[in-house]
Amino acid sequence: MKAQKLMEAVETLKGDLEGSLIATDIWSVNQGISLAGYNSQPKAVALFNKVTDMINKTLTGSNFPELGKYYILDLVDEKMVVIIPMDEYQWGILLNSQTAPLGLLLNIAIPNAISAFEEALIG
Amino acid sequence: MKKVLIVDDEKMFLRTLCEGLSIHGKNYDFKIVTANNGRQAIDILNSTEIDLVITDLRMPEIDGFKLIAYISSKFKDLPVMVMTAYGSYNIEMEIRDKGILHYIEKPIDFEDLLKKILSELKAERRGRVKGMNLATFLQIIGMEKISYTLTVTRGKDFGNLYIKDGELIHAETKNKKGMEAAMDIITWDGVTIDLIDNCNFKGNTINMALENILLQAYKTKDELENRKKKLNKRKNEKQINLVDSEKINEIINFINSNYNSSIKSLNIFSLLDKKIITGWNINNELCGIYGDIVNNLDNILDECGFPDIDKYFLIRFRNDHLIYIFPLGDIACLIQINDINVPLGFIIEMFTSKLSNTNLKKDYQ
Incomplete structure (x- = not known):
């Protein structure tokens, strides 16, 4: 994994989402600690590491697919969280749901983030 | 007329307290009954309807702790106040709101005692949950720095708490041990307590001050209750x-x-x-x-x-x-x-x- 490319991925996301991005972190699942980010939120990293683990554990053993590309939570207080699981790493994105157009998020920002993330992990 | 039973082995103190409170009893519609030890108190409880018990802890024959344990099993709804020289202001403030703290510090502040008696008798009329709570009981054992083994029963559940010199050193239930068991037992409601003199456990599986254990247990209980409310x-x-x-x-x-x-x-x-x-x-x-x-x-x-x-x-x-x-x-x-x-x-x-x-x-x- 290349740290520089992770930072570049974060910068790309910032560019795509402009003022709607509140915070973002890329972290390792085992450590639960941020590796790269913007306005880093350690508590949220720990929380969503736990959430992803809970979802994975619940889905494991069921007949349904395990987590794949991403999951999105629309939260009260006009916040939205996107989590992109990628093997041993996860990318969490906290944004303002009022100012972030969902189309831009789903069709531009998240696909760009996933491909930048994959690139950084391959090195 | 309500009856308040005061239990203390110091006869002079008891007489003074009784005389002082009896004057107010006429105005506030309560009567004072006295006992010199736990055994006399139990006899009175079994023969007279009592609305509030105020007891000293260290007494001959049956002491205050054993009296409270007896009350917890036979008179679950009866409120109990304890007279102790070892009150703790901090914990009183923390858990008073939960309605589980009933102790009076010695030397007795007469006005304060009267206020607490009236408040307790009034609370009963409002249908407040009464009786000596296990947490309060443990708190008082902690203040007095004594050693006991408590068997706590709630319906089909039971557990043991081992207290040495006022500190909880071990706890066990059917499935849990140590701190986990302590947190479980402490928050049980409607318990019956059996006391054995001395602590029958060697070693130490809990290393936290009893006061802190009580506060943590109640914090956890509050969180669980909040979840239940949400559900x-x-x-x-x-x-x-x-x-x-x-x-x-x-x-x-x-x-x-x-x-x-x-x-x-x-x-x-x-x-x-x-x-x-x-x-x-x-x-x-x-x-x-x-x-x-x-x-x-x-x-x-x-x-x-x-x-x-x-x-x-x-x-x-x-x-x-x-x-x-x-x-x-x-x-x-x-x-x-x-x-x-x-x-x-x-x-x-x-x-x-x-x-x-x-x-x-x-x-x-």
């Missing part, structure tokens, strides 16, 4: 939601007629028991799994003080299939979408705005 709130909302299922069916029919080929299933189910209320191509197993996920997610967000889920929860899988969940109080709408070209914005808009146009959202608030 009960959901249960209360259930009836309201079911009444509105007709409105939900309108949406289902609309989606069915317009996006039948892209949407694999649509399920509206209860988050309480995961039972499906309505839908088409319904999938019980899917609702069971995702009902658990939404409930767990809700709990995790709550525990961490993070905002709750508002409009939806979306998962996109590697094959681009999607699962959309719209939690709406105690029910949730779950949509399985197998075509990425479905206008997601439209679906979200319909579920969030159209549902809020019904009375559903208003009813939850």
Whole structure:
């Protein structure tokens, strides 16, 4: 994994989402600690590491697919969280749901983030 | 007329207290009864209806602790106040609001004692939960720095607490040991306590001050009660939601007629028991799994003080299939979408705005 490319991925996301991005972190699942980010939120990293683990554990053993590309939570207080699981790493994105157009998020920002993330992990 | 039993082996002190309080008793409609030790107090309790017991702790024959243990098993609703020279202001402030602290510091402040008696007798009229709480009992043992082995029984549950020189050193229930067992036992309500002199445990599995254990146990209990309240709130909302299922069916029919080929299933189910209320191509197993996920997610967000889920929860899988969940109080709408070209914005808009146009959202608030 290349740290520089992770930072570049974060910068790309910032560019795509402009003022709607509140915070973002890329972290390792085992450590639960941020590796790269913007306005880093350690508590949220720990929380969503736990959430992803809970979802994975619940889905494991069921007949349904395990987590794949991403999951999105629309939260009260006009916040939205996107989590992109990628093997041993996860990318969490906290944004303002009022100012972030969902189309831009789903069709531009998240696909760009996933491909930048994959690139950084391959090195 | 209410009767207040005061138990103390110092006869002069007892007489002074009795004379002083009896004057006020005429004005406030209560009568003082006295006993010189725990055995006399038990005899009185078994022959006279008493409304409040105020007891010293260190007495011959049956001491105050054993008297309290007896009261806890035979007179569960009887409020007890303890006279002790070892009060702790901090913990009193922390747990007084919970209605579990009943002690009076020695030397006695007469006015304060009278106030507490009147407050306790008045509280009884309001139907307040009475009796000596286990936490209070432990707190007093801690203050007096004595050693006891307590067997605590609540219905079919029982556990032992081992206290050495006022510190809890070990606890055990049928399935738990150490701190875990202590946290469990301390928050039991409606217990019966049996006391054995001295601490019958060698070693130490708990290394936290008793005061802190009590506070932590009650904090945990509060959190659990909050969760229960939330669950009960959901249960209360259930009836309201079911009444509105007709409105939900309108949406289902609309989606069915317009996006039948892209949407694999649509399920509206209860988050309480995961039972499906309505839908088409319904999938019980899917609702069971995702009902658990939404409930767990809700709990995790709550525990961490993070905002709750508002409009939806979306998962996109590697094959681009999607699962959309719209939690709406105690029910949730779950949509399985197998075509990425479905206008997601439209679906979200319909579920969030159209549902809020019904009375559903208003009813939850």
